[in-house]
Amino acid sequence: MxxxxxxxxxxxxxxxxxxxxxxxxxxxxxxxxxxxxxxxxxxxxxxxxxxxxxxxxxxxxxxxxxxxxxxxxxxxxxxxxxxxxxxxxxxxxxxxxxxxxxxxxxxxxxxxxxAGVKSPARKAAPKPPSETPEDLAAALKNNNAAQATFAAFPPGCRREYIEWIVEARREDTRARRLAQAIAWMAEGKRRNWKYEAC
Missing domain, CATH: 3.90.1150.200 (Aspartate Aminotransferase, domain 1)
Known part of the structure; x- marks a missing residue:
């Protein structure tokens, strides 16, 4: 003891x-x-x-x-x-x-x-789908390739782009992020495509 x-x-x-x-x-x-x-x-x-x-x-x-x-x-x-x-x-x-x-x-x-029993995994509640902000929706309407990519994304991938854009503190930062998002989505890329395995 x-x-x-x-x-x-x-x-x-x-x-x-x-x-x-x-x-x-x-x-x-x-x-x-x-x-x-x-x-x-x-x-x-x-x-x-x-x-x-x-x-x-x-x-x-x-x-x-x-x-x-x-x-x-x-x-x-x-x-x-x-x-x-x-x-x-x-x-x-x-x-x-x-x-x-x-x-x-x-x-x-x-x-x-x-008996070697493991703790049951905790299941996280799924996040509700994020609402597409007006400026992103308007930019997607002007770019068919980006719009098709965004529509094909699962909810989590859409949320990553939406959160990245709406979390910008300054308007010029938001505008840059929006332009970058449209360019990446037009190429079929996810928000964090740089970190995905090749």
């Missing part, structure tokens, strides 16, 4: 309300997983088992948190996650689930690591 002295120091420097929460959770982690490895990752106490991160805890100004690396697989897909914490923002020991529940979750997380 090796203890990382950096975690001792972390707990000592935490706000007084957070110290008993962090100590209690740490003891439960060691009780459930005697061979757990302690470390500091991203500036916060972290616990690893079977070659992967098991869980982590942190203290903030107004709350403490404790969370599982594979939160959705341990606590449940439908359980919301508040920041990094699997049990919300905690300000006292009463905010923790019962020890029995926490130990059950810890053992489940251990089994997932032992």
């Amino acid at each position: 090796a203890r990382d002295p950096r975690i001792d120091a972390y707990i000592e420097h935490a706000a007084p309300f957070a110290q008993p929460i962090l100590r209690h959770v740490r003891e439960l982690v060691h009780a459930a997983c005697p061979g757990v490895e302690e470390s500091i990752k991203w500036g916060m106490p972290s616990f690893s088992h079977a070659g992967g991160i098991l869980c982590g805890m942190a203290a903030f100004k107004q709350h403490a948190s404790f969370g599982f690396w594979k939160h959705a697989l341990v606590v449940g897909e439908g359980e919301p996650r508040d920041g990094m914490g699997s049990y919300g923002k905690m300000t006292s020991l009463q905010d923790l689930p019962p020890d029995k529940t926490l130990l059950m979750h810890l053992r489940k997380a251990m089994r997932l690591n032992e």
